[in-house]
Amino acid sequence: MSKKLQGKRALVTGGSRGIGAAIARRLAADGADVVxxxxxxHEAAAATVKAIEGAGVKGLAIQADAGDAAAVAAAVNQAADTLGGIDILVHNAGVFGGAPVDQGGYEDFRRVFAVNVDGVAAGTVAAVPHFADGGRVVIVGSVSGDVSMIPGMASYGASKAAVQGLARGWARDLAPRGILVNVIQPGPIDTDMNPADGDMAKIMLPNIPLGRYGRAEEVAALASFLASDESSFITGTTIDIDGGATA
Known part of the structure; x- marks a missing residue:
């Protein structure tokens, strides 16, 4: 019985742990080769590759700083050479940083944008020539692109709002080739960066109607849906996955 992503070729940036690793594992479980x-x-990356290969598909990890546009482009080209092209590009690599504007520095702001925005743009520009028609671009944004829940979120939130704009524009640019571009916007998800039992959770949990943090696997399920033929009439949009936190 064929799987819904059988024969597809995927690149997931920032795929060594957390949401990225969950997405990589899910795409592999659904039949895609995954870089x-x-x-x-290195250990976390190797563990993710082992899980990918355990699903019976091809896996590879490439070291690349998402804040270095040249490194991102080189990684995309290497992934395309390894896989023979790209059908699915998932931009998950990201950093959280910042402070209230009266306390933060401009360099922190630039680092957040270099990874969260410039890296996404550089990766997409590099990937487009390798894309098969009907491909998928999935950007992992954040509900912080729409709402600022706590002080100090301006740089991060602005970076996530920026990728919404990129996705809407790219959706129109790439529509003639049937390439769909969408943004997933997680809310509080249980990861190393924001654990469900951490200090931030004490602030976040009372604002989540479902009364819990999300799981990385739940975000991965949405990413797999958007990467598949099941999402064939969805492009240029953002989808919140936040347990109702922004409802």
């Missing part, structure tokens, strides 16, 4: 990028956690 991931990572910054420096």
């Amino acid at each position: 991931i990028t990572y910054v420096g956690n």
Whole structure:
């Protein structure tokens, strides 16, 4: 019985752990060959590749800093050479940073944008020539692109609002080739960066109608849907996955 992503070729940036690793594993489980990028956690990257290959598909990890446009482009080209092209591009690599505007520095702002926006743009520009018609671009944004729940979120939130604009524009640019571009906007998800039992959870949990943090696997399920033929009439949009936190 064929799987819904059988024969597809995927690149997931920031795929060594957290949401990125969950997405990589899910795409592999659904039949895609998957290349991931990572910054420096070799052990976590190797573990993700092992899980990908355990699903019976091809896996590879490429070290690349998402804040370095040249490194991102090189990683995309290497992934395309390895896989023979790209059908699915998932932009998950991202950093959280910032402070209230009266306390933060401009360099922090630039680093957030270099990874969360410039890296997404560089990766997409590099990937488009390798894309098969009917491909998919999925950007992992954040509900912080729409709402600022706590002080100090301006740089991060602005970066996530920026990728919404890129996705809407790219959706029109790439529609003639049937390439769909969408943004997933997670709310509080249980990861190393924001654990469900951490200090931030004490602030966040009372505002989540479902009364819990989300799981990385739930975000991965949405990513797999958007990567598949099941999403064939969805493009240029953002989808919140936040347990109702922004309702």
